[in-house]
Amino acid sequence: MSGFMLRISDINYSIDGRPLFEGASATIPDGHKVGLVGPNGAGKTTLFRLIRGETTLEGGDIGLPSRARVGGVAQEVPSSSTSLLDTVLSADTERAELLAEAEAATDPHRIAEVQTRLADIDAWSAEARASSILKGLGFDAEQQRQPCSDFSGGWRMRVALAGVLFAQPDLLLLDEPTNYLDLEGALWLEQYLARYPHTVIIISHDRGLLNRAVGAILHLEARKLTLYTGGYDSFAKQRAAAREQQAAAAKKQDERRAHLQGFVDRFKAKASKAKQAQSRVKMLEKMETITAPEDAAKQVFTFPVPEQLSPPIVAIEGGSVGYDSRAVLGQLNLRIDQDDRIALLGRNGEGKSTLSKLLAGKLEAMGGSIVTSSKLRVGYFAQHQVDELDLAATPLTHLQRQLPEVGQPRLRARLAGFGLGADQADTLVGRLSGGQKARLSLLLATLDAPHMLILDEPTNHLDIESREALTEALNNYTGAVILVSHDMHLLSLVADRLWLVKAGRVMPYENDLDTYRAELLAGDTPPKSKDKPKAKPARPARETVQLLRADVRKAESRVEKLTEMLQKLDGILANPRLYDASRKQDAVKWQNKHSEASEAMARAEALWVEALERLEAAEKA
DSSP states (O other): OOSEEEEEEEEEEEETTEEEEEEEEEEEETTOEEEEEOOTTSSHHHHHHHHTTSSOOSEEEEEOOTTOOEEEOOSSOOOSSSBHHHHHHHTOHHHHHHHHHHHHOOOHHHHHHHHHHHHHTTGGGHHHHHHHHHHHTTOOHHHHTSBGGGSOHHHHHHHHHHHHHHHOOSEEEEESGGGGOOHHHHHHHHHHHHHOSSEEEEEOOOHHHHHHTOSEEEEEETTEEEEEESOHHHHHHHHHHHHHHHHHHHHHHHHHHHHHHHHHHHHTTOGGGHHHHHHHHHHHHHOOOOOOOOOOOOOOOOOOOOOOOOSOSEEEEEEEEEETTEEEEEEEEEEEOTTOEEEEEOOTTSSHHHHHHHHTTSSOOSEEEEEEOTTOOEEEEOHHHHHTSOTTSOHHHHHHHHOTTSOHHHHHHHHHTTTOOHHHHTSOGGGSOHHHHHHHHHHHHTTTOOSEEEEESTTTTOOHHHHHHHHHHHHHOOSEEEEEOSOHHHHHHHOSEEEEEETTEEEEOOSOHHHHHHHHHHTSOOOOTTOOOOSSOOOOOHHHHHHHHHHHHHHHHHHHHHHHHHHHHHHHHTOGGGGSGGGHHHHHHHHHHHHHHHHHHHHHHHHHHHHHHHHHHHHHO
């Protein structure tokens, strides 16, 4: 097949009277890898249904080459007693049918045709290919022989993904596939899609994947489709420039309109100028309106501010944790302060979630000493909590159950602070989007202003604007953050410490995220000793310098916040009434707080200086 793979021509489609597409058109050339982006609820998943012919268009046309095979991950995940490997092999229906026919056929000509076709589709190496895909998605050889029914829903979704990748349709449609993958699986998928031999359209909010695995971005906005060449960052720049031009053109036109209208208003009653006034009225009527681009609604997360606790807020010595008297992690010697931002790295099954549950108080330690601040409040967010929301209740009802003494106006303000406006506050949770449910769960996890926030894959179902807002909110948050995520962009902008969970231990990871990514993709292959180091280190990528600048900004922001806090504390301590005999305890309390804030400031300034030095070294290199 050559030329175009998909031609969308002037399509119209509405849901419940709300138009999703109005005269939308786009052409996707054969073999292109395309990221489909747009706000939540814009109609991206509906477009996939229209391409597959599951839903009928109201107008326009969607064209595909004849005999083109279109594939995507089935909604029904495999749950039978068939092994994972056989489930994936059966996804290539042509191969399965040909093998069955090869067993039964008696006509020599047909037998020859079948064998030729089996050779053409590389049927004999199929088992190795299927096994390789399953391995990339996190299943070892032993698991591949187990029945699908042995695995949970999220893992079975991976099997369904493996099946469609193995079947290699001519047009592969993937809707948020990294939502049920860990970091390792997401990086493997990135590489696999970049090498995929046919056309791919992927709905994703993962900025890293949209920069590395696709060569074009199809943007759905204002019921139209626009195809941009390049990855997501390139698209964002092109779109920003186009919006600026459109805004400038609209402004210029408004000024021209005002000028013409002013002439008409002044001279329409004067006989000598009537003709000129009339001609300008006609000019105004003919003028096609250029509308200024609508500003996307600002996505927000507003985390409440916890009071400062004495460091450390958590200290573990010789700790161990696990299930049913079997330790998963041991010899834990960890310290967490309130200004820490820690990313947990490690392959699937190594114990990141187990450590998260220990820190969240969801699991008891099996041994060792764990000391936490007596006032410590912990917020915990994990995907299963989103799935456990009451679908028959509204977000407002969820909050009323948690805070029965708080009035409705304040509860609605809390919901608005997490991007859930008046409409969503009174909508049943079952009718909310995945992103809106995630926002509600994040709000519930942070209601009591936790000093430590543990987030396990918080960006699933969040669009790119929401992910940026979450990044900003976490960087402004004054509590500790423990983060597990496959979103490398989020990790790189939020985390300033990396812990590697591996082989039953948790250790500081001294390298950066780029090195960790390279290690994962290389399968932990150690570098060959014969490779001599180069005389001069390579100039760091622009992205690395940007990340170091982000580190400096974060460190600087923390110093600024602590400076403000110390100024307030200085003001309190300068009040002579604080030292009245009756307020002795208050004076001690505020002096302790001042000393804690001073310690935190010393650490923050040291981190700031380190970040500046790293940036300076990188920019000089």
